Amino acid sequence: MATDVETRYCPICGQPVAEGTYNRFGEWYCSEAHAEQYVTEVRSQKQRQLVNSDTGSGSRQGRHRGGCC
Numbered sequence: 652m653a654t655d656v657e658t659r660y661c662p663i664c665g666q667p668v669a670e671g672t673y674n675r676f677g678e679w680y681c682s683e684a685h686a687e688q689y690v691t692e693v694r695s696q697k698q699r700q701l702v703n704s705d706t707g708s709g710s711r712q713g714r715h716r717g718g719c720c
């Protein structure tokens with residue numbers, strides 16, 4: 652039993668990754684293409700969160716004004 656060897660899985664396709672050749676942000680990927688795909692997805696997610704937080708604060712202000720007497 653090799654307890655010190657952790658099995659990593661590609662977050663894109665779920666395949667077990669034995670070598671950390673394509674290591675990005677502490678995640679292991681089966682290929683450079685999937686590493687790039689993950690980075691692109693994380694970037695678009697962060698941009699979406701920024702947009703959501705912008706509209707969220709805007710509607711919260713509007714609600715506060717409307718709910719207050």
Ligand SMILES: [Zn+2]
Pocket residue numbers: 661662663664665666680681682685
């Ligand atoms: Zn993969």
